[in-house]
Amino acid sequence: MSAEGDLLHTVTADHISDARKRLGKAMVWGTALLCVGLALWQTAFELDHVSTGFANWRPVLYAYMLWATALCVAQVMVRGEAGKRTLFVLPAALFVISLVIFPLLFALYISFTDWNLASIQGPQPNGWDNMVQMWNDQFYWNALKNMVYYVLAVGVEYAIAFGLALLLNAQIRARKFFRVVFLLPLMLSPVAVSWMIGKSMLEVRFGPISRIVRELGFEPSFFGTPEMARFMIMAMDAWTFIPFMMIMLLAGLQALPREVIEASKVDGATGWQSFREVIFPLMLPVSVTAIVIRIIFKLKLADIIINVTSGGPGGATDSVTSFIFREYRDRSNVGYGTLLAMVYLVLIIIFVTLLLKLVSRWMERPA
């Protein structure tokens, strides 16, 4: 069979006239000009360069939608059957671009303004002031430092998750029951976890865990010191998300070729040798995937912190997201908060890219 030509076996022969093509292109360019023109005009109006304009940006949005519609229609007018095929994807692509690119550009603009919702002047561009403020903001750097601790904790979570996955992969009694039970924490919202555990079970006076600690002769204090508070946040987050890593690792373990493991046993490998030399290397791609996804989850850690410690004591448990939440929600500091979020986004992209680059050689199973 030919690998070239019309693989979709188009049945309609397109005979598109030049006039139709010209009309299609004119529609696209005409509506594009209208959209850009209106946008420029409205911008000039907002900046007081022209005296007349619209009350809001809605007409520009309508012009954009008109352009998007014209672009879709023009695909068929200009390219016929091939254009129809494009229409299966184009509207969705335009929709996604509208919801990602525009907000991103808007956020970029906002992050270089002094926009505080309480300010009567509204957003005013302030150059690099927000960046300078961030550079001198001890709360932000403290939160970034905490994020390093939180991300490092993923290693411990991985070890526990691997252990649990091995247990659940073994021939133990009530294996299916335990698989469901171990998954339960993942089904809980972190907000529920923070209230049920952080605010109730660990409540110093009447929380059941506190009572047990008191019965054992100690005075309970789970959030009294920076180290302890940070550990408790890590523990609650780990409790919620270890099942996620565990289930990924378990799926990986079950997909391992049994012959290889059996062969190692035939060759006389002990359980530890079999794990170290066969199972663990074979599991590396799954492990790396689980760790990377978990790190991405971890970088968004906020809900438990907001509910349980509000970042305290003295910022010891603050994550970048919980700090931005306070800056944004409690202080309506939209400009600065957006800049912090944008910088964090860039940091995450760089970090994850480097991480993936670093682990890429482990991502494929050894031949």
Added chain:
Amino acid sequence: MKVELYNYIRAAQKMNRRQMLKGTAALGAAAMLPKGAAQADGHSNVRAEILKIPGVGAGSPTDSDWQKVGEMCLGATKENVAEGEFDGVELTFMGLNNQNLHNFLFRGFLKPWEAYTGAKINWIDLAQADYNARLQQSIATGTVDFDIIEMGAPFEGDVLGRGMASEMPDWVKEQIDMDDYVDYLKAPVGTWGGKTYRVSIDGDCHSFAYRKDYFGDGAIGGAEVPTTWQEINQVTKDLIGKEDPLTGLPAHGYLDPLKGWGGFGFYFLENRAAAYAKHPNSPAWLFDPETMTPMVNNPAWVQAIQDVMDLIEAGAYPADQINADPGTTAFQQFLAGTGSMLMWWGDVGSSARTSDTSVVGDVVGFGINPSSDRVYNAQAGAWEETRNEAPNMAYIGWGVYVMATVDGDEKKKKAAWSAAAHLGGKDLSLWASAYPSGFQPYRNSHFQFEEWEEAGYDRAYIEDYLGSNADSYNHPNAAIEPRIPGIFQYYSVAEDELAKGYAGQYGSAQETADAIAAAWEGITDQIGRDSQIEIYRASLGLS
């Protein structure tokens, strides 16, 4: 009235069958009233009649009760509005839906008003947590899609300061009898630049709650209840190592919340600071009204912070206090039997017997914000060795405001103000303060205890609890918070810095206070210093 308060009163006064029957009979009688009689056009017994709906001890009021009360209180509206006068007018009301109160009551109260006037009201219900963000975004993006708003006075700077509200017409002032407001709710609260904008429907202040079993002859806290912050700190330190008489656990004194609470936690440092910093010679105690320079790092505020740090240093607080926000200190500590002294809103007093976790219902007493042996005179820059008392009017309470969006349409404007006036009417507000509504008494006429007694309430409790509120409301040196834009931003950032200070990350109380002041300066610059000065002065009634 707060729900908890209502439940508490019901529980506390142990209503007997006869009282219950009285209430039920009154309800039946009210239901039998002919419409003409029910439309209480200002006749003298309307207050007594509405207080019997549904009757104390007859269960929580329902929508039909709210409608009945709304109907019976229409008299004042009818004097200013003809039947059907607002036919075709549509208004949008934005308010809260906390505890199924607020807007839920307003709907019932306004239903008869809608039927009489012909206007229609659309509702925007918001959770408390969403309120601030929704309001700020509406203001900042110019998308005010409501005509009437239920709003706390701290936001007046954001709304009134920008000229976004409609000025109250004179006929509304007469209809709602503003002279009856307790002193602190009178101008400048609710006013801006000499113009009036607010129909008050609530009052707020922090009052002092203490454990009676800690104080008295032979009691562990001493013979007398402490009345100054100096005494409170001393008693708190003296209680270290002693045993709580109720729970047998370690005894504790005053409970300061050391963790932030979305800005609201700062009110609790204010309680201490008010006595030191709110000098009778000036309404300003947070910022210099000439320059907006923060006063939060002056010796008075530093003393307040130092007091807290002293107690941390002494180990006087319960374990994990560094992670205790005001919700914790009130509901998980004080009401659960930990600690003996607390400052809070009315909820604590009212929850004392009704909350499942409360064990202190029989041993709780109330008072106003403790005073200080000395006060800092910011104008003279020196301490004065005179006793100073300054109750903290934290949050000031809810009001109803009409937005300027109605100003271009006289009919709509009159309709909006009529609706607001109906909700803030003198008689209707008495009912709201006596039954679960989310609102506390705020008029002098609400403290006519015989009305409560006739309605079936226990006079001793009403006098004890509400008396402390009345004393605070009418205090000549009440500390009123500035109604400037972004006030909760200032509070929120202060909470962050205080948390660092309390965690020992700053060298001293002064350093902590300086960090707060620096952060406040940044916020002022960001929002606009000149406009903040202007608005701050207006909010204090100085301009």
